[in-house]
Amino acid sequence: PIYMDNHATTRTDPRVVEAMLPYFSETYGNPGSVGHSFGEEAHEAVEIATGSIAECLHADPREIIFTSGATESNNLAIRGVAERNQRRGKHLVSVRTEHRAVLEPLERLGQSGYTVTLLDVEQHGSSQAGWLDPERVAEALQDDTILVSVMLANNEIGVIQSLAEIAAVCRHSGVLLHCDATQAVGKIPVDVRELGVDLMSFSGHKIYGPKGIGALYVRQGSPIVRYSPQITGGGQQGGRRSGTLNVPGIVGMAKALQLCVEEMPTEMERLADLRDRLLTNLQDRVTCVSLCGPATGERSAAGGRLRLPGNLDVAFGDIDGEALIMEIGNLAVSSGATCSSHEPGPSHVLLALGLGEDLARSSLRFGLGRFNTSAEVDLAVESVSHAVEKLRKLGAR
Numbered sequence: 346p347i348y349m350d351n352h353a354t355t356r357t358d359p360r361v362v363e364a365m366l367p368y369f370s371e372t373y374g375n376p377g378s379v380g381h382s383f384g385e386e387a388h389e390a391v392e393i394a395t396g397s398i399a400e401c402l403h404a405d406p407r408e409i410i411f412t413s414g415a416t417e418s419n420n421l422a423i424r425g426v427a428e429r430n431q432r433r434g435k436h437l438v439s440v441r442t443e444h445r446a447v448l449e450p451l452e453r454l455g456q457s458g459y460t461v462t463l464l465d466v467e468q469h470g471s472s473q474a475g476w477l478d479p480e481r482v483a484e485a486l487q488d489d490t491i492l493v494s495v496m497l498a499n500n501e502i503g504v505i506q507s508l509a510e511i512a513a514v515c516r517h518s519g520v521l522l523h524c525d526a527t528q529a530v531g532k533i534p535v536d537v538r539e540l541g542v543d544l545m546s547f548s549g550h551k552i553y554g555p556k557g558i559g560a561l562y563v564r565q566g567s568p569i570v571r572y573s574p575q576i577t578g579g580g581q582q583g584g585r586r587s588g589t590l591n592v593p594g595i596v597g598m599a600k601a602l603q604l605c606v607e608e609m610p611t612e613m614e615r616l617a618d619l620r621d622r623l624l625t626n627l628q629d630r631v632t633c634v635s636l637c638g639p640a641t642g643e644r645s646a647a648g649g650r651l652r653l654p655g656n657l658d659v660a661f662g663d664i665d666g667e668a669l670i671m672e673i674g675n676l677a678v679s680s681g682a683t684c685s686s687h688e689p690g691p692s693h694v695l696l697a698l699g700l701g702e703d704l705a706r707s708s709l710r711f712g713l714g715r716f717n718t719s720a721e722v723d724l725a726v727e728s729v730s731h732a733v734e735k736l737r738k739l740g741a742r
């Protein structure tokens with residue numbers, strides 16, 4: 346089977362595995378055990394990895410907090426800021442198209458006395474579908490707003506939000522800005538200073554690194570970003586997130602990010618070409634294919650891309666995406682029929698774009714990545730077009 350579900354997760358790059366291996370059974374000390382060489386060596390490995398991650402993101406090493414993944418990072422940022430700043434206000438702003446790992450913590454806060462405003466995005470049919478106009482953020486801010494959370498790149502439709510403009514709006518009003526950059530880090534240039542975010546989540550397994558490791562960037566300096574730790578215990582990481590550090594994971598995530606950044610200039614072009622080839626050939630072979638999300642060649646006002654290079658989401662209208670995936674068989678992609686295996690019903694992201702339930706259910710999401718080739722793209726087009734034709738003949742819904 347061909348793997349084209351790189352937004353869900355990625356294959357760990359063999360170079361990453363190699364970098365991690367010594368930290369399982371050779372350099373296995375606890376980085377918190379500074380009294381002996383085992384601990385010191387592990388501590389040093391973590392220091393080097395942290396420095397490398399910080400450099401890739403133009404951050405300071407002290408601004409990186411390791412977590413178990415982006416879900417935990419999002420929870421730490423949102424719940425931590427809300428808990429710590431509740432005397433200042435209890436209003437939070439986010440977007441309808443965010444990942445569940447942002448929406449769920451917000452929903453929980455909504456049940457315990459906070460108010461949450463979820464903003465709308467540009468609608469299906471627009472060449473900027475899925476894009477959040479920073480003006481909407483400005484309009485949503487209130488005197489009691491404490492946090493805005495906006496993702497950098499969407500995991501379904503690949504739309505890239507204008508974080509720098511949103512950051513300017515937030516800074517002007519003294520409101521903290523969190524960004525879930527899980528799908529952007531390693532895939533498009535991410536510079537925390539240029540983006541102007543206060544907190545930013547990312548994860549190892551989306552960038553050809555291991556699962557179970559992620560980080561939260563927390564800006565240092567003034568004004569101070571205040572938040573309450575959510576996992577307390579041994580006081581590791583300055584008490585900001587307790588628990589023994591995942592040394593192989595940290596080393597692996599650092600190596601993975603470094604490789605992504607080194608290869609980014611050519612890889613972005615390669616993936617955009619593959620994605621364009623996939624879309625063009627699908628449109629040639631299949632009738633009534635509609636693109637979900639922003640136009641692939643669309644640029645933001647600031648001149649940046651509006652869509653992740655490796656992302657494609659298309660709807661077929663009259664077929665169920667799950668049935669289509671079953672029919673295709675040899676291609677690993679995901680469908681908008683369910684947002685995830687844990688969320689029944691059509692994707693909330695596609696519904697937020699204004700797609701009807703049937704159209705949303707008929708969509709396929711492709712996530713092209715490092716190990717995909719143009720031959721695989723051509724095979725995918727073959728498989729999808731045959732399956733669509735067959736299901737349409739059967740009149741299956």
Ligand code: PLP
Nearest residue numbers: 414415416444446500527528548
């Ligand atoms: N945020 C976004 C945008 C994602 O795509 C994902 C991955 O599913 C997550 C958060 C959760 O990341 P993790 O699996 O590292 O918890």
